[in-house]
Amino acid sequence: MDGYLQILIELIFGYIALFALTKIMGKTQITQITPFDFISALILGELVGNAIYDNDIKFQKVIYAVVIWGILIFITEILTQKKKGLRKLLEGKPSIVIRKGKIDYGMLKKAHLDINQLQHLLRSRGIFSVRECEYAILETDGSISVLRKSSYEPVTIRDLNLPRSPVKLPVTLILDGEIEADNLLFIKWNEEMLFNEMKKFGIDSEKDVLYAEWREGEELFIQTY
Numbered sequence: 001m002d003g004y005l006q007i008l009i010e011l012i013f014g015y016i017a018l019f020a021l022t023k024i025m026g027k028t029q030i031t032q033i034t035p036f037d038f039i040s041a042l043i044l045g046e047l048v049g050n051a052i053y054d055n056d057i058k059f060q061k062v063i064y065a066v067v068i069w070g071i072l073i074f075i076t077e078i079l080t081q082k083k084k085g086l087r088k089l090l091e092g093k094p095s096i097v098i099r100k101g102k103i104d105y106g107m108l109k110k111a112h113l114d115i116n117q118l119q120h121l122l123r124s125r126g127i128f129s130v131r132e133c134e135y136a137i138l139e140t141d142g143s144i145s146v147l148r149k150s151s152y153e154p155v156t157i158r159d160l161n162l163p164r165s166p167v168k169l170p171v172t173l174i175l176d177g178e179i180e181a182d183n184l185l186f187i188k189w190n191e192e193m194l195f196n197e198m199k200k201f202g203i204d205s206e207k208d209v210l211y212a213e214w215r216e217g218e219e220l221f222i223q224t225y
Helices: 001-024 036-051 061-082 082-093 105-110 115-124 181-186 190-199
Strands: 095-099 135-137 144-149 171-175 207-216 221-225
Touching: 095 105, 115 135, 115 144, 115 171, 171 181, 190 207
Parallel strands: none
Antiparallel strands: 095 135, 135 144, 171 207, 207 221
16 A cells, blocks of 8 residues: 555656746747757656666655756756857758758658648648649658648638639659559549649659659659659
8 A cells, every 4th residue: 555655646746847848948848849848858758767666775765866857958948049059960950851842852851741641741741742732841850831822822701702612632642652542443544644734744664753742633743853
């Protein structure tokens, strides 16, 4: 029974310590988490976990370690606010992954990001087609900021008194040099039809294509490596 009571006390004190530390460090630790912040959170959890499951470690020492770690993080936050060089080292810097409407493949590789992940991030910003994007910036917390092309900026149809047009979903046909066979079937195309469209752009092989996208009523969008 004493063992259960000790675990209860340690959990309560650990909860209070972590909660207080989170409040001190501010909301950016959660909403704008960087790799350094992620590691910091793991270490904080490990410190409290050690107190619960390792009987050789006194809980007072763990509280002391949590406080010291919190002070170090707090000092680091102050330094990153004042020293730009240190800020780049600990937090990284944003990367432009789409520049002037073109995917920067080299920057994607440097950021360890593939085309599928880029598409996912764009969709999270309400952009379902690469052709709508003029610039896309991968932020240090893993999110993406997007600047649409002027022709794709949202407008209020009601204000312009324009008739509503049906929404057309773009379909990826080639990704990283490979044909998406299921998507071809979805739009009722075959490889011959796809190659005929590619030849209009002077492209003979799908291996040369980084990304190809189809949307009903529009020209095929193709970007090579």
